[in-house]
Amino acid sequence: MVDRADFVRKTVAMIEPIRRARTGERREQILAVALRLFGERGAGNVTTRQIAEAVGISQPSLYAHFASADAIAEELCVRSFDTLQARFAATAAEYPDPWQRVDMLGRAYIEFGIENPDMYRIAFMPTRESGPPPGMTFDLAAHDPGLAAGLRAFGSLRDTIAEIRGRDDAHVDVIAQAIWALVHGLTSLLISKPYFPWAEREALVEALLAMARSYLASQKAR
Amino acid sequence: MVDRADFVRKTVAMIEPIRRARTGERREQILAVALRLFGERGAGNVTTRQIAEAVGISQPSLYAHFASADAIAEELCVRSFDTLQARFAATAAEYPDPWQRVDMLGRAYIEFGIENPDMYRIAFMPTRESGPPPGMTFDLAAHDPGLAAGLRAFGSLRDTIAEIRGRDDAHVDVIAQAIWALVHGLTSLLISKPYFPWAEREALVEALLAMARSYLASQKAR
DNA sequence: ATTGATAGCCTATCATTGATAGGTCATCAC
DNA sequence: GTGATGACCTATCAATGATAGGCTATCAAT
Numbered sequence: 001m002v003d004r005a006d007f008v009r010k011t012v013a014m015i016e017p018i019r020r021a022r023t024g025e026r027r028e029q030i031l032a033v034a035l036r037l038f039g040e041r042g043a044g045n046v047t048t049r050q051i052a053e054a055v056g057i058s059q060p061s062l063y064a065h066f067a068s069a070d071a072i073a074e075e076l077c078v079r080s081f082d083t084l085q086a087r088f089a090a091t092a093a094e095y096p097d098p099w100q101r102v103d104m105l106g107r108a109y110i111e112f113g114i115e116n117p118d119m120y121r122i123a124f125m126p127t128r129e130s131g132p133p134p135g136m137t138f139d140l141a142a143h144d145p146g147l148a149a150g151l152r153a154f155g156s157l158r159d160t161i162a163e164i165r166g167r168d169d170a171h172v173d174v175i176a177q178a179i180w181a182l183v184h185g186l187t188s189l190l191i192s193k194p195y196f197p198w199a200e201r202e203a204l205v206e207a208l209l210a211m212a213r214s215y216l217a218s219q220k221a222r
Numbered sequence: 223m224v225d226r227a228d229f230v231r232k233t234v235a236m237i238e239p240i241r242r243a244r245t246g247e248r249r250e251q252i253l254a255v256a257l258r259l260f261g262e263r264g265a266g267n268v269t270t271r272q273i274a275e276a277v278g279i280s281q282p283s284l285y286a287h288f289a290s291a292d293a294i295a296e297e298l299c300v301r302s303f304d305t306l307q308a309r310f311a312a313t314a315a316e317y318p319d320p321w322q323r324v325d326m327l328g329r330a331y332i333e334f335g336i337e338n339p340d341m342y343r344i345a346f347m348p349t350r351e352s353g354p355p356p357g358m359t360f361d362l363a364a365h366d367p368g369l370a371a372g373l374r375a376f377g378s379l380r381d382t383i384a385e386i387r388g389r390d391d392a393h394v395d396v397i398a399q400a401i402w403a404l405v406h407g408l409t410s411l412l413i414s415k416p417y418f419p420w421a422e423r424e425a426l427v428e429a430l431l432a433m434a435r436s437y438l439a440s441q442k443a444r
Numbered sequence: 445a446t447t448g449a450t451a452g453c454c455t456a457t458c459a460t461t462g463a464t465a466g467g468t469c470a471t472c473a474c
Numbered sequence: 475g476t477g478a479t480g481a482c483c484t485a486t487c488a489a490t491g492a493t494a495g496g497c498t499a500t501c502a503a504t
Binding site: 248279286 | 480482483485
């Protein structure tokens, strides 16, 4: 199987004139191919050899462009979450009412996760626990780019909660993190258990966001 | 490294009289060792050779007791969730008031996840999406024992919601699943992002459960 | 045009991993 | 005893991520 693919690649290389990709060009090509394969077979079922074959280069050549196999997934993940951030920014701009905005941010988040299950999985459902080695609690982002990208998006939610609760409220972080947990919970379950007999998705989303709303409302009344 | 461990095992085997474990005995021993190693290094960082070495047998011998490496983790996972079910049953018996019971079930769930991060990860944060092959939507449990075990526990929550909302309320499933998503969200995030600057855990738990409570209360008032 | 450096690519090869094949032998029921 | 069972072993696979070391297309500076 691999030998045959390798044979094809070599044969093509003999017939076609040798053309090398320009700096950065091949790198983008690898990312594009990897993204496609991730979508087709799931991120966990794609090997470096499959990527290399699809690109048309040898497997070790990948390492000239990326430090490791994970680095490829990581970069795709960061880029993917940058689009979430953009979506959040657009949503925030569209809904001046912070109450409505929280709702729409939550929906955008869940939607993003469902549309990009592989990227979401890499960022927030890692196999191994991520994070810096013990004793290094600073610079978390450098050790978990996926988290860093996700959190830039998370900022929009936190700002909106601050707008509702007042910027000085020490509870803002608690509420923002709780709402994050809430939307993450549904998103990750829908991704990891697609065959579960779920209730209608819209009803679930609405119920969860209603929980957040009624909590915020009850807190406001105090 | 492996050679040395192998040498030690062989030497011991030469000195000690050959003693074979009785049927079922070795199997339990393997599970116990695997559980310990999972806790020490994380479930994803334990290899079959490490387990075999710790048990004192050769790596292929594991396959006389388990069909695959995953099967070991799977069995531990099922057993682990059976303890959650027991905990749920005890909690349900202790709190006759369904409102209070929902609260305590949620707390028990989160606690369980934090105390058994590896088992929780295996059951609800799989690397690949679980489920039956396309076209086979029945008998989900047989294809995902971890989920099956978890859902037996989930039943307690659903029953409690039914007690609050009335058994005929079609919304019971939506609410129960939403609350499940809610507690799962916090649990999985605390497990996968332990280094994140979380707010105080108790405040987060309380905020999330308060969200569920105020939603249930607002629904009741209608 | 020549040259030197950069970088893209290759072949060969590792170590590690989960898993299988086939044989040996302790144990136990009869 | 004796045969069946099954626990165990050695040898060996194929697949995977990764590294070592060499070749050469490309391009800027001379």
